[in-house]
Amino acid sequence: MIGDLRKKIDQIDNQILDLLEKRARLAIEAGVLKKDKPIYDPKREKEILDSIENRLPGVFPKSTLRSVFREIISGCRQIQENSRLENKTKKTHMIISSNDSQSWIKVSRSSQPEDSEFNVKGVILGGDDFVVIAGPCSIESKEQSDQVAQAVRSCGAKIFRGGAFKPRTSPYSFQGLGWDGIDILSQTAKSFGMPSVSEVTSIDQVERMASQINILQVGARNMQNFDLLKALGKTDNAILLKRGLSATIEEFLAAAEYIVSEGNPHVILCERGIRTFEPSTRNTLDLSAVPILKERSHLPVFVDPSHGVGIRRWIRPLCRAAKAVGAHGIMLEVHPDPENAKSDADQALSFEDFELIMDDLSRIPKDHTYR
Ligand code: PEP
Numbered sequence: 001m002i003g004d005l006r007k008k009i010d011q012i013d014n015q016i017l018d019l020l021e022k023r024a025r026l027a028i029e030a031g032v033l034k035k036d037k038p039i040y041d042p043k044r045e046k047e048i049l050d051s052i053e054n055r056l057p058g059v060f061p062k063s064t065l066r067s068v069f070r071e072i073i074s075g076c077r078q079i080q081e082n083s084r085l086e087n088k089t090k091k092t093h094m095i096i097s098s099n100d101s102q103s104w105i106k107v108s109r110s111s112q113p114e115d116s117e118f119n120v121k122g123v124i125l126g127g128d129d130f131v132v133i134a135g136p137c138s139i140e141s142k143e144q145s146d147q148v149a150q151a152v153r154s155c156g157a158k159i160f161r162g163g164a165f166k167p168r169t170s171p172y173s174f175q176g177l178g179w180d181g182i183d184i185l186s187q188t189a190k191s192f193g194m195p196s197v198s199e200v201t202s203i204d205q206v207e208r209m210a211s212q213i214n215i216l217q218v219g220a221r222n223m224q225n226f227d228l229l230k231a232l233g234k235t236d237n238a239i240l241l242k243r244g245l246s247a248t249i250e251e252f253l254a255a256a257e258y259i260v261s262e263g264n265p266h267v268i269l270c271e272r273g274i275r276t277f278e279p280s281t282r283n284t285l286d287l288s289a290v291p292i293l294k295e296r297s298h299l300p301v302f303v304d305p306s307h308g309v310g311i312r313r314w315i316r317p318l319c320r321a322a323k324a325v326g327a328h329g330i331m332l333e334v335h336p337d338p339e340n341a342k343s344d345a346d347q348a349l350s351f352e353d354f355e356l357i358m359d360d361l362s363r364i365p366k367d368h369t370y371r
């Protein structure tokens with residue numbers, strides 16, 4: 001007996017679901033007819049709710065009906081907004097790719113409306129938490145590596161970075177410790193319970209690096225090293241892709257597409273400053289790239305204020321700005337003795353600087369939107 005009644009209830013639920021689907025589709029059509037007018041129409045929503053409340057009384061109290069329909073209306077509104085955004089993104093792609101085929105498809109927001117989120121050893125990237133990656137520019141010794149890991153972890157950094165293969169402008173500058181640096185980084189990261197990041201500079205390093213390091217970084221100078229990108233696309237590691245020194249946002253997304261199209265969806269985009277005419281800073285940190293990348297792509301977007309500005313005392317305000325503008329996280333270079341760092345000394349943060357930044361960040365709400 002109760003079984004029969006439950007079956008009927010299930011059938012009705014299915015009908016309600018079908019009707020909700022129909023309602024949402026009509027709402028999408030109505031959204032299109034609204035053209036550029038705002039989707040949210042409080043007058044119309046009030047009319048619907050009032051007319052539902054004014055129907056002949058049934059078993060449901062008016063307040064219940066009102067709250068059920070409020071949810072339905074706001075759900076449909078959300079669907080209208082998403083569909084409008086998707087159409088806009090599609091149109092932008094069409095303009096960009098005019099006579100060429102679109103060079104980034106899998107990473108685009110229209111192919112996946114929801115944000116990509118991935119878990120690297122328990123740290124969620126692209127999710128609700130603002131993630132801080134920190135560590136020295138270069139791993140210089142086990143002692144230095146452990147000291148930095150200890151300091152940054154105690155302030156709340158979640159991922160430990162360190163360069164071992166350093167792409168330096170001058171061949172006479174410190175080139176990194178190579179595999180010895182990778183061994184040190186991976187030991188430190190393991191003993192402090194943090195996932196690791198390091199830059200991979202050539203295809204022949206990929207296999208070994210992928211087995212020792214959790215997140216493989218593609219440096220700005222290699223953003224368009226397509227063979228390297230393809231090789232990384234065949235690994236299972238997350239990839240931190242830096243924006244090239246003079247790369248447009250389109251080229252940056254196309255580089256990410258190279259990795260994803262080979263089967264590895266775990267790409268993190270990292271804005272690290274671009275080359276402009278301005279000599280006061282090492283690079284010009286293009287924070288406007290953050291909302292643009294978030295609108296065009298579903299991939300997590302990080303900012304590297306250390307390389308972005310290149311001067312220690314200006315990094316702190318840009319960390320605050322990166323969080324406020326909607327980045328999913330930042331990456332910073334920290335050193336026990338900043339002035340004597342073997343690479344990028346001008347931008348190396350002391351432990352105290354890092355602590356102040358983390359304290360600032362705790363007071364800035366994360367922006368969850370992508371517009
Ligand atoms: C780095 O992160 O150490 C680095 C070399 O960065 P970029 O490739 O952005 O210069």
Ligand code: MN
Binds near residue numbers: 137307333
């Ligand atoms: Mn550096």
